[in-house]
Amino acid sequence: MRIDQYVPGFAKHDAIGNHSLQIRSLLRGQGIESDIYGEWIDPRVASEARHYREARPTRGDVVIYHSSTHSSIVDWLLDRAAPGVTVLSDYHNITPSSYFRRWEPAAADSMDLARAEFERMAPVVSLAMADSQYNEKDLLAAGYGRTATAHLLVDLEEYHRAPDARTLERLRRQKARGGADWLFVGRIAPNKCQHDIIGAFAAYRRVFDPAARLTLVGGATAVRYLRALEQLTERLELGDSVTFADNVAFPALLAHFATADVFVCLSEHEGFCVPVLEAMELEVPVVAFDAAAVPETLAGTGVLLGDKDPWAVAVAVAELLADGDRRERLVAAARDRARELSLPVTSAALLRILTGWLAEAGLS
Amino acid sequence: MADPLPTASDTRQAKPESSLSAVDTRYLAQIRGAMARFGRRSEPGESEVDSALADLADAATIDVEAPSASNRRAGRAAKQGIKKLTRWYLRYIAQQTTVLGQAATRLGAALAERTDRLEDTTSGLSDELARLRDRVERLERREAETAEPPGPPPKPASPGAEVDRRA
Numbered sequence: 001m002r003i004d005q006y007v008p009g010f011a012k013h014d015a016i017g018n019h020s021l022q023i024r025s026l027l028r029g030q031g032i033e034s035d036i037y038g039e040w041i042d043p044r045v046a047s048e049a050r051h052y053r054e055a056r057p058t059r060g061d062v063v064i065y066h067s068s069t070h071s072s073i074v075d076w077l078l079d080r081a082a083p084g085v086t087v088l089s090d091y092h093n094i095t096p097s098s099y100f101r102r103w104e105p106a107a108a109d110s111m112d113l114a115r116a117e118f119e120r121m122a123p124v125v126s127l128a129m130a131d132s133q134y135n136e137k138d139l140l141a142a143g144y145g146r147t148a149t150a151h152l153l154v155d156l157e158e159y160h161r162a163p164d165a166r167t168l169e170r171l172r173r174q175k176a177r178g179g180a181d182w183l184f185v186g187r188i189a190p191n192k193c194q195h196d197i198i199g200a201f202a203a204y205r206r207v208f209d210p211a212a213r214l215t216l217v218g219g220a221t222a223v224r225y226l227r228a229l230e231q232l233t234e235r236l237e238l239g240d241s242v243t244f245a246d247n248v249a250f251p252a253l254l255a256h257f258a259t260a261d262v263f264v265c266l267s268e269h270e271g272f273c274v275p276v277l278e279a280m281e282l283e284v285p286v287v288a289f290d291a292a293a294v295p296e297t298l299a300g301t302g303v304l305l306g307d308k309d310p311w312a313v314a315v316a317v318a319e320l321l322a323d324g325d326r327r328e329r330l331v332a333a334a335r336d337r338a339r340e341l342s343l344p345v346t347s348a349a350l351l352r353i354l355t356g357w358l359a360e361a362g363l364s
Numbered sequence: 365m366a367d368p369l370p371t372a373s374d375t376r377q378a379k380p381e382s383s384l385s386a387v388d389t390r391y392l393a394q395i396r397g398a399m400a401r402f403g404r405r406s407e408p409g410e411s412e413v414d415s416a417l418a419d420l421a422d423a424a425t426i427d428v429e430a431p432s433a434s435n436r437r438a439g440r441a442a443k444q445g446i447k448k449l450t451r452w453y454l455r456y457i458a459q460q461t462t463v464l465g466q467a468a469t470r471l472g473a474a475l476a477e478r479t480d481r482l483e484d485t486t487s488g489l490s491d492e493l494a495r496l497r498d499r500v501e502r503l504e505r506r507e508a509e510t511a512e513p514p515g516p517p518p519k520p521a522s523p524g525a526e527v528d529r530r531a
Contacts, residue, residue: 101412105415195398196399196403199396207388228402232402234431235394236394238433239433310395310396310399
């Protein structure tokens with residue numbers, strides 16, 4: 001028996017890509033043969049994965065499909081599930097298409113296809129794992145029989161490497177001029193609601209801190225949305241105080257975290273939200289909108305808002321930054337919470353789920 | 365991690381919204397208006413046309429308050445001066461552009477509605493056509509079943525008759 005993983009997109013520094021690499025290490029550590037197959041493979045990590053059409057699953061094999069986006073892997077796998085290949089799913093959530101319909105209709109169509117594939121897979125999946133309880137509810141609603149929550153495997157030790165010196169120096173020079181640094185990390189996408197962050201930041205800057213800066217790190221998956229955000233920034237007269245940072249290398253990302261005063265996440269749809277965990281690990285206090293899996297990841301260690309009104313968010317950030325003791329308490333609690341989500345803990349939990357299921361299925 | 369950096373020291377204690385100046389209140393209203401436009405999500409079943417019309421409706425209102433922020437004080441003063449001097453002219457143009465935008469939105473909505481009605485009619489006609497085709501086939505089958513059995517095959521025509529027909 002072997003356990004292979006199938007990932008629609010396998011990319012460098014991608015949460016799902018890293019997660020699948022960690023699972024492969026875990027399985028190989030148990031003496032189980034395991035490889036990764038993808039539909040699209042980032043050339044920079046081409047040595048780690050192969051195209052799924054090269055795979056030859058045979059009777060008795062187990063495959064884990066990472067469900068997050070539309071992929072032709074699904075139908076291919078469903079064809080192969082019949083002759084005795086056991087299919088497991090690791091669900092990372094699918095963004096509702098309604099967020100993208102207005103900005104990127106083609107992307108919205110793709111999300112609808114992904115949702116249909118997700119539902120089509122339910123009857124053939126023997127075990128479905130979810131990054132969060134929020135995602136697990138989605139699995140149950142779609143009719144998946146056996147489910148379990150196994151958090152995303154994130155190696156938080158990686159985040160303690162040295163930040164990029166040049167970026168750090170540049171950001172520190174900016175900081176020396178005064179003003180708080182707001183940070184958000186995540187793809188520029190309508191469900192992540194960067195517009196709400198810009199709105200709240202505009203209110204904050206106008207009333208509390210005219211020298212404040214906002215950095216939005218992340219590549220654009222919805223280009224029209226990005227253009228609209230740039231226009232919004234202009235219209236709200238924010239000048240150079242808002243930076244859209246695309247193509248940020250990992251050491252430079254660390255520099256952004258090192259100089260951030262607050263991590264503001266007003267996203268409405270997250271299956272887990274790795275950047276929130278990164279902020280917790282790197283001791284940046286989090287102010288977040290109470291939606292999707294974010295409250296579960298934060299577990300009370302950040303400021304959770306039930307209202308995204310720009311003024312409400314601006315006041316929440318201002319109060320947090322003005323209260324050093326509260327900030328310290330939250331940062332300490334967040335660090336403890338990050339320990340609970342650290343790789344040794346989450347990988348042991350995932351392994352327990354997998355080996356338990358294998359034993360029950362008589363495959364161990 | 366890098367050395368800890370000082371956090372914002374110039375952040376003042378939060379204050380109630382009611383204490384904001386008129387200028388700040390107006391700015392906040394501007395932000396909220398922009399957020400409402402951004403926050404609109406497609407309704408279930410909303411078509412691309414509906415979505416585009418909603419965007420057009422948002423964009424139909426022209427804002428004459430051009431941004432005047434600048435990193436340099438002189439630049440900001442110049443922008444604000446130009447803004448004051450040209451406000452009457454821009455407002456005049458903006459009013460007409462806004463009316464044009466609203467008219468375009470109405471036209472788009474009317475065309476979309478008409479297209480929807482035509483699609484409904486076409487769909488209804490297709491159903492009717494299918495029903496009629498089905499009925500004709502059934503009638504043809506019934507006719508074939510009730511028709512008398514075919515008689516003996518016709519005699520081959522005589523060569524003479526052939527000649528006659530050609531004549």
